[in-house]
Amino acid sequence: MAEKKKSRHYLSGKEVRAIVRENNKIVRALEKKKRRKAPESEFLATLKDEKNILEVEDLHTYFFTEQGIVKAVNGVSFDIPQGATVGVVGESGCGKSVTSMSIMQLLQGPYGQIYSGSIRFKSYDFKRDEAGKPIPVWDDDEAGNPQYDEIKDKKGNVKHNKDGTPMTERRQKRDAYGTRIFEMEEKVFDIAQMPIKEMYRLRGRQIAMIFQEPMTSLNPVFTIGNQLDEVTLLHFPGATKEDAKRRSIEMLDLVGIAMPERVYKSYPHELSGGMRQRVMISMALAGDPRLIIADEPTTALDVTIQAQILDLLRDLKDRIHGSILLITHDLGIIAEMADYVVVMYAGRIIERGTVSEIFHHPMHPYTIGLQKSKPTMDSDSDTLFNIPGNVPNPIDMPDYCYFRERCGGCIKKCFGDYPEMVQVSPTHFVACHLYDKEKSE
Ligand SMILES: Nc1ncnc2c1ncn2[C@@H]1O[C@H](COP(=O)(O)OP(=O)(O)O)[C@@H](O)[C@H]1O
Numbered sequence: 529m530a531e532k533k534k535s536r537h538y539l540s541g542k543e544v545r546a547i548v549r550e551n552n553k554i555v556r557a558l559e560k561k562k563r564r565k566a567p568e569s570e571f572l573a574t575l576k577d578e579k580n581i582l583e584v585e586d587l588h589t590y591f592f593t594e595q596g597i598v599k600a601v602n603g604v605s606f607d608i609p610q611g612a613t614v615g616v617v618g619e620s621g622c623g624k625s626v627t628s629m630s631i632m633q634l635l636q637g638p639y640g641q642i643y644s645g646s647i648r649f650k651s652y653d654f655k656r657d658e659a660g661k662p663i664p665v666w667d668d669d670e671a672g673n674p675q676y677d678e679i680k681d682k683k684g685n686v687k688h689n690k691d692g693t694p695m696t697e698r699r700q701k702r703d704a705y706g707t708r709i710f711e712m713e714e715k716v717f718d719i720a721q722m723p724i725k726e727m728y729r730l731r732g733r734q735i736a737m738i739f740q741e742p743m744t745s746l747n748p749v750f751t752i753g754n755q756l757d758e759v760t761l762l763h764f765p766g767a768t769k770e771d772a773k774r775r776s777i778e779m780l781d782l783v784g785i786a787m788p789e790r791v792y793k794s795y796p797h798e799l800s801g802g803m804r805q806r807v808m809i810s811m812a813l814a815g816d817p818r819l820i821i822a823d824e825p826t827t828a829l830d831v832t833i834q835a836q837i838l839d840l841l842r843d844l845k846d847r848i849h850g851s852i853l854l855i856t857h858d859l860g861i862i863a864e865m866a867d868y869v870v871v872m873y874a875g876r877i878i879e880r881g882t883v884s885e886i887f888h889h890p891m892h893p894y895t896i897g898l899q900k901s902k903p904t905m906d907s908d909s910d911t912l913f914n915i916p917g918n919v920p921n922p923i924d925m926p927d928y929c930y931f932r933e934r935c936g937g938c939i940k941k942c943f944g945d946y947p948e949m950v951q952v953s954p955t956h957f958v959a960c961h962l963y964d965k966e967k968s969e
Pocket residue numbers: 591593598600618619620621622623624625626627636640922
């Protein structure tokens with residue numbers, strides 16, 4: 529593994545205090561904005577292209593440390609079309625996870641902050657009445673007459689009113705898993721402008737996340753069933769415990785778990801790694817998301833299980849007509865799964881395009897280098913990235929191309945400014961001076 533040498537700054541106490549003072553000022557303002565109460569109009573947005581479900585534009589996400597500002601994501605723009613899988617690839621530390629945590633507003637605050645840019649997401653949410661309540665879709669008979677069902681208690685006995693008549697409720701339409709259906713509406717939100725409290729509308733329901741290590745998102749002290757039910761109870765108004773349990777077991781079944789009832793009653797530590805990953809996928813699915821963010825979802829698994837999980841993900845994407853943002857350092861997985869590829873380097877995108885453009889016509893010297901570096905039997909993640917040289921210090925990024933110290937194809941211009949993103953096809957973009965506009969014209 530290439531040793532990553534970090535250029536060290538030794539800052540005096542006075543310098544550190546000055547940095548901290550300056551950071552605190554910025555962080556306080558950003559935190560205040562996140563915690564504000566804001567009408568929806570403040571975070572409604574418009575998509576550039578209606579075919580997209582997510583548009584990230586000029587996103588800057590920083591960590592305000594005592595050593596200075598770490599620009600972990602430094603001006604990233606990409607789109608996720610509805611129904612597509614977009615792969616993000618790059619060596620460890622290049623900002624893949626921070627990008628996904630920004631989309632979920634899950635950054636470690638107060639020091640990790642979305643500093644600027646927009647994250648426009650096409651939300652598909654419950655339509656609400658004036659009181660803010662979701663509007664049910666009723667299951668009336670053909671003539672339009674409301675139908676009524678008796679209300680039962682936990683034991684399945686009919687509940688009664690004071691006058692002795694059975695309690696009833698108007699029958700609501702239910703989905704294939706028995707969960708109540710409400711009227712829906714589409715709206716575009718700018719997540720970067722959304723108060724953190726509003727994120728509950730999206731997080732876990734419309735956008736679900738699958739992590740590399742399931743134990744980080746499964747709670748060891750609750751059963752799988754408990755945690756799965758919670759998703760339904762939290763996100764589907766009017767869902768009863770029985771509704772939730774039925775849905776949970778359906779979800780476990782959907783992800784190929786052979787004995788869903790048994791797993792429902794198990795604790796996370798009683799399951800194998802592959803099984804836990806399936807459970808986490810079923811949990812992501814339970815919210816009926818339109819976008820799944822999978823951050824290195826198979827890195828911790830052995831090759832056979834890895835293939836099964838990837839198959840499962842592909843299957844589910846079609847089932848929910850959703851999109852996947854697939855983050856991995858493994859080019860093989862990208863080639864197999866993705867429709868579009870985003871290549872990141874040191875917090876920026878250096879090339880993006882369709883999977884065929886990136887694999888058959890890579891243009892950036894870094895992308896070309898990645899493909900030349902043959903995967904080895906060694907499962908260490910960084911062996912895929914054996915391009916010699918170091919990534920610049922994230923606190924002190926140069927104003928020229930970040931790849932210059934490692935690039936074999938430098939030209940005179942590379943000693944000037946950071947290269948602009950150049951469009952080379954309707955879908956293919958590259959940030960490298962070799963392809964500057966003037967040159968191709
Ligand atoms: N809590 C944090 N504090 C300071 N820097 C951080 C923090 N989390 C991540 N970073 C920095 O952000 C950069 C991107 O990290 P990350 O997105 O996790 O990379 P990866 O591409 O491997 O997922 C790294 O340089 C890392 O050091």
